[in-house]
Amino acid sequence: MCKIVDGLRSVSVHRKRLLVFLPVILVGLVLLGIYHKHVWEYLRELTAAFQSLETAREYIASYGVLAPIVSAILMIFQSVIAPLPAFLITFANGLLFGVWWGAALSWSSAMLGAALCFFIARVLGRPVIVKLLSEAAVNTSDQFFQRYGKHAVLIARLVPVISFDVISYGAGLTGMRFLGFAIATGIGQLPATLLYSYLGDRVTGSIKALFWGFGIVIAVSIIIGIVKQTKE
Numbered sequence: 001m002c003k004i005v006d007g008l009r010s011v012s013v014h015r016k017r018l019l020v021f022l023p024v025i026l027v028g029l030v031l032l033g034i035y036h037k038h039v040w041e042y043l044r045e046l047t048a049a050f051q052s053l054e055t056a057r058e059y060i061a062s063y064g065v066l067a068p069i070v071s072a073i074l075m076i077f078q079s080v081i082a083p084l085p086a087f088l089i090t091f092a093n094g095l096l097f098g099v100w101w102g103a104a105l106s107w108s109s110a111m112l113g114a115a116l117c118f119f120i121a122r123v124l125g126r127p128v129i130v131k132l133l134s135e136a137a138v139n140t141s142d143q144f145f146q147r148y149g150k151h152a153v154l155i156a157r158l159v160p161v162i163s164f165d166v167i168s169y170g171a172g173l174t175g176m177r178f179l180g181f182a183i184a185t186g187i188g189q190l191p192a193t194l195l196y197s198y199l200g201d202r203v204t205g206s207i208k209a210l211f212w213g214f215g216i217v218i219a220v221s222i223i224i225g226i227v228k229q230t231k232e
């Protein structure tokens with residue numbers, strides 16, 4: 001009897017969550033239906049613009065005074081669903097707005113994107129996130145949280161080979177509080193953001209490989225520290 005009651009409560013909660021997002025989803029579908037040709041053209045243009053650091057910088061700069069807003073929207077957009085390289089946006093911000101303003105813009109917009117992923121998962125629940133990502137991606141996130149617990153978000157943010165967007169969604173599916181998630185996200189992304197912004201207009205060649213190496217070294221150091229702390 002208790003299981004039935006709990007099941008009914010769960011269904012009720014999911015219905016309420018869907019009702020919250022239903023107007024937004026409907027408006028999105030209507031706009032997509034009306035402007036689908038323009039949407040697909042823009043997405044193709046966006047994908048082409050983010051093939052290199054120079055093209056990304058030129059694309060963001062083309063919006064003039066609105067460039068910071070466009071950059072923030074792109075960072076949030078790539079966090080939620082778009083397959084855009086976030087590191088290129090961060091480099092472009094460093095080039096366009098300077099080290100400190102560029103880092104502040106990249107850091108804050110990435111925080112907003114991560115928070116949005118977290119709350120989408122928290123509100124809509126696992127079935128929707130599985131459809132949005134994949135069963136394998138969500139299972140990988142589950143295993144990551146089971147292995148590293150409260151440190152999972154911090155480690156994921158430091159290791160470039162781990163999709164942090166997946167971890168952001170995964171965190172929303174756990175019992176983790178948003179404050180803890182936000183603190184770990186903010187701390188974890190700060191070193192790379194500052195470094196990307198500083199070296200964005202100074203480094204040529206294999207930029208991506210350089211920073212992946214940097215992130216892996218930092219992450220390994222932290223993981224070793226966590227393991228030692230756990231053993232003690």
